[in-house]
Amino acid sequence: MxxxxxxxxxxxxxxxxxxxxxxxxxxxxxxxxxxxxxxxxxxxxxxxxxxxxxxxxxxxxxxxxxxxxxxxxxxxxxxxxxxxxxxxxxxxxxxxxxxxxxxxxxxxxxxxxxxxxxxxxxxxxxxxxxxxxxxxxxxxxxxxxxxxxxxxxxxxxxxxxxxxxxxxxxxxxxxxxxxxxxxxxxxxxxxxxxxxxxLDDGDGEALRLNRKTSFRCDRAESPCRHEGCTACTGTSRTRDHSGTFESWSWSGDVGNQANFADIVRALPASILRAKGIVRFSDLADQSGIFQLIGKRSTIDLRPSVSGDRRSELVFIGVRGELPTDTLTEMFEGQTNGA
The missing domain is CATH 3.40.50.300 (P-loop containing nucleotide triphosphate hydrolases)
Known part of the structure; x- marks a missing residue:
């Protein structure tokens, strides 16, 4: 909901x-x-x-x-x-x-x-x-x-x-x-x-629209002992989880609030996490921080600080299970029909 x-x-x-x-x-x-x-x-x-x-x-x-x-x-x-x-x-x-x-x-x-x-x-x-x-x-x-x-x-x-x-x-x-x-x-x-x-990172990680699916390693060993983890060096201990998770990013027009709510309700269950900034055609002076966690989703509305009316979204799922074709059809169809 x-x-x-x-x-x-x-x-x-x-x-x-x-x-x-x-x-x-x-x-x-x-x-x-x-x-x-x-x-x-x-x-x-x-x-x-x-x-x-x-x-x-x-x-x-x-x-x-x-x-x-x-x-x-x-x-x-x-x-x-x-x-x-x-x-x-x-x-x-x-x-x-x-x-x-x-x-x-x-x-x-x-x-x-x-x-x-x-x-x-x-x-x-x-x-x-x-x-x-x-x-x-x-x-x-x-x-x-x-x-x-x-x-x-x-x-x-x-x-x-x-x-x-x-x-x-x-x-x-x-x-x-x-x-x-x-x-x-x-x-x-x-x-x-x-x-x-x-949980979301305290420094605003939830609002970053990174194009690469890369996350911090949760192991203290250096180098990390995780299989396939080649990114852990020195004290940074960053880990690339792209072998487990993948993301799909999109930018465009989501239409009004009702249109976007319909899209969210139709999202496949294989999407584990989504986040981004949404801007609605019927709320010209506001934008929203969209969060989807499992089966629950929220939008935190706040005054717009940019004239850009495009929405920017990232969807995350297990590699091989993220329905990128379905997402493309849903969102590109929205853009083409707008």
């Missing part, structure tokens, strides 16, 4: 998934290498593998990191933990929330609907981690829970795919998409995910 709004609230990423899927590994990857100042809500500190050199201070409920991030123990009261972040005097770039492995993410989302919370925080995206290796051996009840967790997520990470044959990974995908055919699934190893898929 497309929402037009000016968002000033703190964005929250919810990470769900059944026990042992790799949720904490995903958080560790972020905490070790992020440039953002994050508040992280976790169920159990013991599972966090944080380098002691990164820890500035720690007590029973809070770990403060030298990079400005804070890890807070949820304990038994999620709402209380959320409110403590919402009322904090510290300023954060975002919040990461790791749910319990047996929790219903919809119940978690309900906590953010409380007025005291919704005024300050918003759910930006939900990510579900699925254990590709152990999913087939789950009991019926646990399989249903894992599928329910995946069905409401914006992205599903099918993790540990390096531990099984491709045909078994495809079988798990078939089961998941049997419940929701439009489920957006990304295969991962060790829960490694480019940062832009988990």
């Amino acid at each position: 497309l929402h037009f709004a000016r968002e000033e609230r703190l964005p929250v990423t919810i990470v769900s998934g059944f026990l042992g899927a790799g949720k904490t590994t995903l958080l560790n990857n972020v905490l070790q290498h992020t440039r953002l100042k994050l508040a992280v809500l976790v169920n159990d500190f013991a599972a966090l593998n944080i380098d002691v050199k990164l820890i500035a201070s720690q007590d029973d409920t809070i770990i403060s990191l030298t990079n400005g991030c804070v890890c807070c123990s949820i304990k038994d009261d999620l709402l209380s933990s959320i409110l403590s972040i919402a009322s904090s005097e510290q300023r954060f770039d975002g919040v990461l929330l790791e749910t319990s492995g047996v929790s219903n993410p919809m119940a978690i989302a309900d906590a953010f609907m409380q007025p005291a919370v919704s005024r300050r925080l918003r759910i930006d995206r939900t990510i579900c981690v699925v254990d590709a290796e152990n999913f087939p051996s789950l009991s019926f009840e646990h399989t249903e829970l894992a599928i329910d967790q995946a069905a409401v997520a914006d992205y599903v990470l099918l993790n540990k795919t390096d531990l099984i044959a491709p045909r078994f990974a495809d079988k798990v995908i078939g089961i998941l998409r049997g419940a929701l055919p439009t489920m957006r699934i990304i295969k991962t190893q060790n829960a490694v995910l480019p940062a832009f898929m988990l």
Whole structure:
């Protein structure tokens, strides 16, 4: 659903998934290498593998990191933990929330609907981690829970795919998409995910319309040990993810707001992420920052500062699955019909 709004609230990423899927590994990857100042809500500190050199201070409920991030123990009261972040005097770039492995993410989302919370925080995206290796051996009840967790997520990470044959990974995908055919699934190893898929960079990365699909490496080794990663040199540690993801860029006339909303509703499920600047024919004095994350999309309207009325958009998907021909037809058709 497309929402037009000016968002000033703190964005929250919810990470769900059944026990042992790799949720904490995903958080560790972020905490070790992020440039953002994050508040992280976790169920159990013991599972966090944080380098002691990164820890500035720690007590029973809070770990403060030298990079400005804070890890807070949820304990038994999620709402209380959320409110403590919402009322904090510290300023954060975002919040990461790791749910319990047996929790219903919809119940978690309900906590953010409380007025005291919704005024300050918003759910930006939900990510579900699925254990590709152990999913087939789950009991019926646990399989249903894992599928329910995946069905409401914006992205599903099918993790540990390096531990099984491709045909078994495809079988798990078939089961998941049997419940929701439009489920957006990304295969991962060790829960490694480019940062832009988990949260937006604090320096405005979401607004950059890069023509190349290149993202920072999330590993500290230099050179990086990722297969095919040849870009990690010196201290820059940049990684080209073009072997995994690809992008399609477009610039032109999207017509009015209703036309663009129709286009967004018709976008294929294989598009994982989209972003850009949109300018509508029926809003001459405004432009919008368009964001699509999984199945949710928003437009942040603001006064135009340029006379250029072209829209500029970038769409990202898994290499080989991005429907560039369909996108070309949709957007070039819009331009030709304008």
